[in-house]
Amino acid sequence: MEETIHTPQEETKSLNFIEQRVKKDLEEGRNGGRLQTRFPPEPNGYLHIGHAKAIAMDFGVAERFGGVCNLRMDDTNPQKEDTEYVEAIKRDIQWLGFQWGKLVYASDYFQDLWDFAEWCILQGRAYVDEQTSEEIAAQKGTPTQAGTDSPYRNRPAEESLRLFREMNSGNVEPGAMILRAKIDMASPNMHFRDPIMYRVLNMPHWRTGNKWNAYPMYDFTHGQSDYLEGVTHSICTLEFVPHRDLYDLFVTWIKEWRGETAANGQDIEDNRPRQFEFNKLNLNYTLMSKRNLLILTKEGVVNGWDDPRMPTICGIRRRGYSPESILKFIDSIGYTTFDALNDIKLMEAAARNDLNERATRISAVLDPVKLIITNYPEGKTEELEVQNNPERPEDGTHTITFSRELWIERDDFKAEPDKKFFRMYPGKETRLKGAYIVDCTGFKANPETGEVEEIYCTYDPDSLAGTEGANRKVKGTIHWLSCAHCLPAEVRNYECLWTCENPRDAIKQYEKEHGVRGIDAMRPFLNPDSLSINTGAFIEEFARTLPALTYLQFQRTGYFNVDPDSTPEHLVFNSTVSLKDRK
RNA sequence: UGGGGUAUGGUGUAAUUGGCAACACUGCAGAUUCUGGUCCUGCCUUUCCUGGUUCGAGUCCGGGUACCCCAACCA
Numbered sequence: 001m002e003e004t005i006h007t008p009q010e011e012t013k014s015l016n017f018i019e020q021r022v023k024k025d026l027e028e029g030r031n032g033g034r035l036q037t038r039f040p041p042e043p044n045g046y047l048h049i050g051h052a053k054a055i056a057m058d059f060g061v062a063e064r065f066g067g068v069c070n071l072r073m074d075d076t077n078p079q080k081e082d083t084e085y086v087e088a089i090k091r092d093i094q095w096l097g098f099q100w101g102k103l104v105y106a107s108d109y110f111q112d113l114w115d116f117a118e119w120c121i122l123q124g125r126a127y128v129d130e131q132t133s134e135e136i137a138a139q140k141g142t143p144t145q146a147g148t149d150s151p152y153r154n155r156p157a158e159e160s161l162r163l164f165r166e167m168n169s170g171n172v173e174p175g176a177m178i179l180r181a182k183i184d185m186a187s188p189n190m191h192f193r194d195p196i197m198y199r200v201l202n203m204p205h206w207r208t209g210n211k212w213n214a215y216p217m218y219d220f221t222h223g224q225s226d227y228l229e230g231v232t233h234s235i236c237t238l239e240f241v242p243h244r245d246l247y248d249l250f251v252t253w254i255k256e257w258r259g260e261t262a263a264n265g266q267d268i269e270d271n272r273p274r275q276f277e278f279n280k281l282n283l284n285y286t287l288m289s290k291r292n293l294l295i296l297t298k299e300g301v302v303n304g305w306d307d308p309r310m311p312t313i314c315g316i317r318r319r320g321y322s323p324e325s326i327l328k329f330i331d332s333i334g335y336t337t338f339d340a341l342n343d344i345k346l347m348e349a350a351a352r353n354d355l356n357e358r359a360t361r362i363s364a365v366l367d368p369v370k371l372i373i374t375n376y377p378e379g380k381t382e383e384l385e386v387q388n389n390p391e392r393p394e395d396g397t398h399t400i401t402f403s404r405e406l407w408i409e410r411d412d413f414k415a416e417p418d419k420k421f422f423r424m425y426p427g428k429e430t431r432l433k434g435a436y437i438v439d440c441t442g443f444k445a446n447p448e449t450g451e452v453e454e455i456y457c458t459y460d461p462d463s464l465a466g467t468e469g470a471n472r473k474v475k476g477t478i479h480w481l482s483c484a485h486c487l488p489a490e491v492r493n494y495e496c497l498w499t500c501e502n503p504r505d506a507i508k509q510y511e512k513e514h515g516v517r518g519i520d521a522m523r524p525f526l527n528p529d530s531l532s533i534n535t536g537a538f539i540e541e542f543a544r545t546l547p548a549l550t551y552l553q554f555q556r557t558g559y560f561n562v563d564p565d566s567t568p569e570h571l572v573f574n575s576t577v578s579l580k581d582r583k
Numbered sequence: 584u585g586g587g588g589u590a591u592g593g594u595g596u597a598a599u600u601g602g603c604a605a606c607a608c609u610g611c612a613g614a615u616u617c618u619g620g621u622c623c624u625g626c627c628u629u630u631c632c633u634g635g636u637u638c639g640a641g642u643c644c645g646g647g648u649a650c651c652c653c654a655a656c657c658a
Contacts, residue, residue: 042657079657133656137654143585145585146585218658238588239651239652333594336595338651340595341595343594346608346609350608422619433617433618434617478618
């Protein structure tokens with residue numbers, strides 16, 4: 001018999017515009033048919049979900065088209081950067097499932113950049129400016145007004161060179177001198193109005209120590225680093241579009257310096273990094289910028305970068321998202337050049353979609369009320385076997401203890417049910433999931449408050465799950481826990497940190513209107529109920545064996561995970577996302 | 584009154600590049616179910632405006648409108 005050959009499903013999803021371009025470049029043999037990308041975070045904070053989108057692009061496109069993606073720390077500003085962030089960045093990328101080709105640093109190129117800058121000076125393309133930042137800003141003009149030349153613009157190259165070297169001596173005050181590219185003070189593109197190449201910081205760098213006192217700016221670093229590293233496709237977000245022409249110019253200059261440019265100004269070989277831009281990720285009810293996230297952690301609004309309410313990768317991980325659910329979400333929103341505001345519901349849907357296949361089912365009662373089976377023998381217990389995941393029988397089973405007195409969810413019982421309610425009420429049969437069918441016979445309520453204190457029922461001994469007698473149709477199945485065989489649990493529930501759809505704009509506007517900044521402009525939009533802690537929950541004893549971050553589905557409730565704070569003595573769970581509404 | 588971008592249902596993204604506007608999410612309705620979940624079925628809602636070219640325009644051209652980015656010694 002011949003067997004059917006199952007070819008993998010033909011990839012039907014269309015390529016995004018950057019993938020299309022990469023494919024085309026490869027087909028046309030650009031850059032010698034090479035593909036190399038880079039993910040270039042500045043190690044000044046933790047990675048967030050927006051970075052995950054960039055990571056999925058930079059690493060993803062390299063993976064997909066047989067290229068390589070380097071991880072490059074963009075460490076040109078030692079004032080803000082820290083090695084703590086480097087380690088966190090590496091951890092988060094790996095957790096997402098990506099592997100870089102090489103780990104490099106912009107600071108690896110500091111010497112090259114310096115030598116190149118000296119060459120620029122000698123070429124008459126750069127000069128040292130000794131004006132104050134205010135003077136320089138004033139001369140820059142406005143978008144509608146041309147700038148004016150610095151009085152230092154045409155100083156002799158030798159003088160600039162001497163001063164440039166002076167800038168790195170440690171004897172020049174920060175702000176006293178900068179190195180500028182001599183381009184065009186009247187350019188309609190503000191970035192061309194003699195951009196700053198180097199500034200004095202007089203500060204040690206965590207990697208290069210005391211070697212440098214003057215450090216290159218982003219614009220004078222990025223394209224050159226890409227070029228020196230062999231990057232072919234330098235993919236970034238849309239706000240860098242206005243930088244692209246400057247990026248190309250500096251690449252042209254450095255190629256000239258390296259002798260890769262012909263006399264007519266053309267590239268001798270097609271060896272040139274090119275910048276491509278896609279839309280960054282915006283999520284409603286979410287604040288994304290690192291600067292603001294830093295404020296939230298410093299002000300104690302959240303409990304650190306990995307607070308499960310944070311949009312950081314480590315926060316989302318602690319919240320209970322799998323890497324796959326994040327990647328599914330990113331895949332679902334796509335890459336375009338449109339400044340979109342994505343609905344957080346798309347992210348939750350991706351989590352449910354992934355966690356449904358991944359999460360271990362467990363019973364937890366979040367708001368318990370006692371159910372007593374009056375015809376079940378006192379002192380009797382039964383060990384029942386329940387599936388870990390009905391979507392994946394291969395995940396096996398675990399046992400749960402059944403007895404006469406159980407906890408059930410308070411809202412699974414109604415003394416006076418409305419028409420649509422079909423869980424438990426007096427006179428109704430209900431199935432206890434994985435156990436028996438019971439018949440509700442009555443309840444006891446607090447005479448003053450009316451609060452239900454105990455519910456009574458009888459069980460059908462012939463209706464045990466898995467037996468013939470269980471195959472009866474019963475509308476309404478609820479989960480339960482044996483009072484004497486469960487554990488107390490702390491369950492942390494989360495809502496969005498923000499009460500408005502677009503906190504970034506709201507904060508910006510509030511800052512403008514009220515003349516306050518930072519946390520004071522953020523407070524009015526913070527959700528006071530973003531964290532609520534339930535210490536009165538119960539969970540199966542099975543929970544004690546589960547390691548931190550285990551993906552769980554609390555039966556009929558939602559997805560949860562084991563918080564790293566959890567101990568066998570004090571179990572702590574985070575709510576990841578609820579099950580789809582049960583009406 | 585500068586330069587650079589962008590507009591497709593409630594949200595995001597497609598459309599073999601000029602040929603029946605589709606997919607996912609959301610919402611609603613139903614079926615199945617030992618999870619009011621999942622799976623399954625169905626429904627709702629779309630090309631910013633306005634002229635033009637064309638047998639035919641989301642796509643091309645003209646004119647508008649709206650929104651985003653750019654005037655850090657940040658990246």
